[in-house]
Amino acid sequence: MASAGASEAVVDGTQAHLSSFVRHRIFVYLGILIVLLAFGAPSGGLIDIPISFLLKNKLHLQAHEVAGFRLLAAVPLYLSFVFGFARDLWSPFRMGDRGLMVLFGSLSAALYVVFAFVPISYPTLLVALVMLTVSFLFVSSAQNGLTALIGQQHAMTGQVSAIWNIFLSIPTVGALLAGGMLSGLLEHEGADRAVRILFLVGAAIMGTVALYSVWKPKEVFDHVRIELAPGQSASESLRTLARHWPIYPALLIWSLWDFAPGSTTPLQYHLQNTLHATDAQWGQWNAIFAGSFIPAFMVYGFLCKRFALRPILIWGTVIAIPQMVPLLFIHSMTGALIAAVPIGLMGGIATGAYLDLIIRSCPPGLQGTTLMLASSLYFAVTRFGDLLGTHLYDTYGGFSVCVLAITLVYALILPTLLLVPKHLTATADQDTA
Numbered sequence: 001m002a003s004a005g006a007s008e009a010v011v012d013g014t015q016a017h018l019s020s021f022v023r024h025r026i027f028v029y030l031g032i033l034i035v036l037l038a039f040g041a042p043s044g045g046l047i048d049i050p051i052s053f054l055l056k057n058k059l060h061l062q063a064h065e066v067a068g069f070r071l072l073a074a075v076p077l078y079l080s081f082v083f084g085f086a087r088d089l090w091s092p093f094r095m096g097d098r099g100l101m102v103l104f105g106s107l108s109a110a111l112y113v114v115f116a117f118v119p120i121s122y123p124t125l126l127v128a129l130v131m132l133t134v135s136f137l138f139v140s141s142a143q144n145g146l147t148a149l150i151g152q153q154h155a156m157t158g159q160v161s162a163i164w165n166i167f168l169s170i171p172t173v174g175a176l177l178a179g180g181m182l183s184g185l186l187e188h189e190g191a192d193r194a195v196r197i198l199f200l201v202g203a204a205i206m207g208t209v210a211l212y213s214v215w216k217p218k219e220v221f222d223h224v225r226i227e228l229a230p231g232q233s234a235s236e237s238l239r240t241l242a243r244h245w246p247i248y249p250a251l252l253i254w255s256l257w258d259f260a261p262g263s264t265t266p267l268q269y270h271l272q273n274t275l276h277a278t279d280a281q282w283g284q285w286n287a288i289f290a291g292s293f294i295p296a297f298m299v300y301g302f303l304c305k306r307f308a309l310r311p312i313l314i315w316g317t318v319i320a321i322p323q324m325v326p327l328l329f330i331h332s333m334t335g336a337l338i339a340a341v342p343i344g345l346m347g348g349i350a351t352g353a354y355l356d357l358i359i360r361s362c363p364p365g366l367q368g369t370t371l372m373l374a375s376s377l378y379f380a381v382t383r384f385g386d387l388l389g390t391h392l393y394d395t396y397g398g399f400s401v402c403v404l405a406i407t408l409v410y411a412l413i414l415p416t417l418l419l420v421p422k423h424l425t426a427t428a429d430q431d432t433a
Contacts, residue, residue, distance in 0.1 A: 018154055018223070025219040026150060027159070031167040033101075033143055036212065038171035040108070040205035041140070042132040043077060046175040050198050051129070058194060059122060069122070073129040077379040080137055084372025087141040088365060089234060098213045098221075100142035105210030108135040112203035116196040125195070132202075137372075139209060144375070145368030148359045149224060152367065158304025158429040161356040165297040165348075169290055176287040227365035237366060246361040247370055249419035254354055254374050256413050259381045262389025262402025263324065270399035275333045288340040296348020303349070309356060310425035313417055316349035321410045323347050324403045350413075360424050 018026075039046050055061045055069060092099035115128035151160030241247070271277040271285060303312055323346045326339045362370040392401045 018156075022219045023154075023156065023159070025217065026154075027163045029217055029220050030143075030147055030150070030160070031163060033209070033212065034147075034164060034167040035171050036205060036209050037136075037140060037143055038168055039175065040136070040202055040209060042129050042136055042202065043074065044171075044175055046171075047198065047202055049175070050194075051125070054120075054125075054194060054198075058120070059125075061122075069126060071383075073126055073133065074379060074383075076130060076133040076137055078376055080141070080375040080379070081369055081373035083134075083137040083141040084145065084368035084370070084375075085234070085237070085366075086138065087145045087368035087372075089237065097142040097146040098216060101139050101213035102210050104135050104138035104142075105206050105213060108132060108139065109203045109207040109210060111135055112199045112206060116199035116203065120192050120195045128199075136206075139206075140375075141368045141372050144371035146224075148362055148367035148371050149227075150220070151359045152362060153225065154223070155427075155430045157359040158309065158352070158356045159301055161352050161359060162297050162301030162304065165352055165355065166294055166301075169294050169297065173287045173291045176283055176290065232365075237369075240363055241366050241369060244361075244363040244366075246421050246424055247358075247363070247373075249416060250354075250357045250361040251374060251377060252419070253413050253416050254358060255377050255381045256409055256416065257320075257350065257354055258378045259385040259409050260389075261385045261405045261409065262393060262399065263406060264382070264386045264389070266386075266389045266393035266399055266402045267327075269393065270327075270402075271333065271336055274399070275330070275336055277333045277336070281333055281337070285337055285340050288337060289344045292341045292344025293348040293351065296345050297352050300349050300352035304352070304356065305429045308426055308428050309353065309360070310417075310420075310422070312349065313353045313357065313420075313425060314414070316353045317410070317413050317417065320347050320350035321407060321414075323410065324406045328400060328403055357420065357425065 038044055041047065052066065052070075055066045061069065087097070087100060090100070092103045095102065111128070111132050115124070115132070118124050118128070147160055147164055148157075151157040268282055271282055272279075277285070300312070300316075323343055326343055327336070330336045330339050358370065358374050359367075389402045389405065392405055393399060395401075
């Protein structure tokens, strides 16, 4: 079968030189798409945060029941790579990634509308979120694959990584704030009406995604070329992926970075129980932390055009290793909110470099599979990292042991960098020598 981008592709295997104007048009197109998907995701902050409050305040679930609900609803996320593989081998309407986004963007919008008018209960809400997540992951895999493909083929993986992270961080911060505000507004509504309002917002966003995907700007799609050989079977593609060594160290580094034992639940308990943070302050801490990555991503976008990836990987990791250490010296919530800024800044260069490395590591034609495999690993390792961190926090009675564990895990990234093929990191963006 042909790759998802086949019908949009230019068969010429040479790399097209892009003007600054064309690159900027590509970045704007991708940026708008990333922002829309971040807001429309059923597992994202704009939808996810109000859902968590609905479970607690409207359906009156206990904490362990909410945790169980979220575990079940997230099952499709652990299988994200399956949707990426489908993206690489399937081209709906012969429109490639645009076809997937039109088809499943429309389906996601329709599902949001249908479930907006279904009486709310634990089972119906669970079914709704699982079905919405499945549909959404097809759209997400198309965006992931298209973004990585463009970055690879135009030798601007670093700039794509920077733009991707920046545009993803903006709605993340917005969702943390708007999701909480939306939860407050829905608090005065009945459960059915609250879900109806929330899901109709999701429907409007995903409908916009489907309409946006109909547009085919030539600056984005005219230079995309076929990479999978026509007729290549699924089994052949899987063998190609399994034999492609560069993805292994890249995904291992990504997993170590995301594992971070104690950076979620134990951190929340530390801030709220030890530093007496309110729920609002916990949300503010996360928003400040996420927002503080953005300046570092901008710096990465500058550095990736002037330096080879290898030294940026090394120094970005060195800066990131002690990322959580400042929390050991904080004794008030005001101090914690201030510390969220340098903590976020310390992780930005590393995050940009690791995503850059993953994009460079993708085997030809399997960008969707690789990026969605990274997504699967993210959801899996963050959950297990949280479980380990919670165990350490409960066993040793404090957050200090979590900081130590996170620092040690991050330090393991440095020797893992030795496994990365040198040719993969020897160049800067748009330097293919």
